[in-house]
Amino acid sequence: MTTGVTDKVVPSDAPDRLPGGLLRLATCGSVDDGKSTLVGRLLYDTKSVLADQASAIEEASRRRGRDGPDLALLTDGLRAEREQGITIDVAHRYFATARRRFILADTPGHVQYTRNMVTGASTADLAMVLVDARNGVIEQTRRHAAVAALLRVPHVVLAVNKMDLVAYRETVFAAIIEEFTAYASELGVPEITAIPISALAGDNVVEPSAHMDWYGGPTVLEHLETVPVSQDVTSHHARLPVQYVIRPQTAERPDYRGYAGQIAAGTLRVGEPVTVLPSGRTSKVSGIDLLGRSVEMAWTPQSVTLLLEDDIDVSRGDLIVPTGDAPATTQDVEATVCHVADRPLTIGQRVLLKHTTRTVKAIVQEIPSRLTLDDLSHHPDPGQLVANDIGRIKVRTAEPLALDPYADSRRTGSFLLIDPADGTTLAACMAGDSFVAAEDAFTAGGEGWDF
CATH class of the missing domain: 2.40.30.10 (Translation factors)
Known part of the structure; x- marks a missing residue:
């Protein structure tokens, strides 16, 4: 295994010349599945950690009674995160290898931080869903897979972590793959790559594992370096x-x-x-x-x-x-939204709508439905959306907008709702029928987004 300490990091703006271009990825999964440790292992083993950073992490780990460096501390930077041992806010990290540069978002696993997960995954080309090999696919795993599908993330990696705690058994890995793949395919997830890993020990993260000779696929880093990322060069939807x-x-x-x-x-x-x-x-x-x-x-x-x-x-x-x-212009906009502000979003509320470089006045006319992530049930006419809620809204804008459906373009099909009083972002929105598509997928899968 390579050491992760270096005195120099490749600048994030330098590798434009790299053949693989830029990959934006987000980690997601349940609490304590090892997301931050995996990110730390990637940074450490690719020698993307400065020497003084490594020293600080080692010192912090010693104060917490750890025998070795706690790699999760490379991303869990908030004091509350370190005290609780969980990820609260989205931590972005930039690193590069000889083949590609990366922007990585380590997102929280708690239900109450769904808005943070949506923020981190909204621009991702790839979502890495971690599963604890001891627990398998659990409810929170399905929630994050559903959000990734809703956000139309093109590639999904299933990283089955903590294989060292199940004696690196292939049967455990195979059972998790079967369950997750069946669920994700019903969501319409276009591509799934499954990799057995131990983020703590470094198995199949950057270096191949010596404990899983039954696995012949790529390591996490190998897959990240080679997964195709479309730059939309030939698309007819030029904007x-x-x-x-x-x-x-x-x-x-x-x-x-x-x-x-x-x-x-x-x-x-x-x-x-x-x-x-x-x-x-x-x-x-x-x-x-x-x-x-x-x-x-x-x-x-x-x-x-x-x-x-x-x-x-x-x-x-x-x-x-x-x-x-040319897309049609309209003043009546329907969208799926994730409410990210602490104050509720209510019917009749006046807001600013920011789409690309255009900001217009708008009013919330309807909130037809709200999704409850606890049981993936749909509640009609909730009257308001509160922090972390995902729901459908209808707004009327003061000026026409040229919106693409989010299913066609994640960039020109998305917009923000902003509080005109203080500039607070209220909701991240996806224009069109994202909810309807998800309804069809969940209905087919029997999982019950009861639209």
Whole structure:
């Protein structure tokens, strides 16, 4: 096993040149399944821990009476987390190997921190669901699998942890795979990779295990380095939310007018007819500037400046899309939401709705249903949503919005509800029929999201 101490870490912004690109992943699972220990093991064994960090962790571990370093302390940074031995807030860690760079979100396992799990997994390309080999698939495992399915996370890894405590028995691993796979397939999870590990001992995390010769698959790190991550290069749903209008007014380019932003999805090309939403005005792309040079095409997630043939009114918050693939605009929005604020969300409440770079006034018109994660039951007309609740809402906006269904685009199909009084985020929202899709999956599986 390699030592995890180094005096230098590869900068998180340096490995753009790496062949594997960037992978965003989130760990989830029940309390004490070993999520933070697994993250710590990944960081330690990939030599992504600074020497002074390792020393501090070793000292903190000694104060807690541990014989060796408690790797969970690399992510559990809050005092309350260390005192209770649990993860409360989402801990983000950045590291890189020779093949890929990573942004890792270690999410809490407690039911009351569901909102934190949703936050960490909302942008993830991969969700790693940990299961304690001694306990198998339990209720909280199913909850987190359901949330990952609801958030449309493309890849799911089932990490069966603490195999050392069940004598590395293959039969234990096989039984857990069978139960979890049957459940996840009914949720519509597109891909599941199962790996037997011991995060504490390091088995199959970075180095292959010497105790499980019956397993011939990849280690956790090998899978993370090679799992395909779509950059949506060929998608026809090209979207550019305008963040800033650039008018340098220099002598060299006195008529320059560019529309800058990060491409949210798809590919844009010079000469392509485009529509500006919500106004509906049309033009053609006359140029694309990328990092100070002109290019013929650009794709997600590049940040570019778009030039148009016509001098039309475009401002921050507008959405530039291909003319033949423009989403409909609407002021009546239905969405699945996870309420993240401590104060309730109520019918008739006035809010701000932030979609990409556009923020508009809105009012909550209906709350048709709420999901209870304890028993995955559906309660109609709850009247309000409180912290950690997942439910359906209908809002009316003061101005039209161009929303894609969340099932088609996690970026342009998501939005936030914000308290206009103090700027507090109230709810993370997924436009369209995410709840309906989940209903069909749960009904087929007999698990009872009773919609």
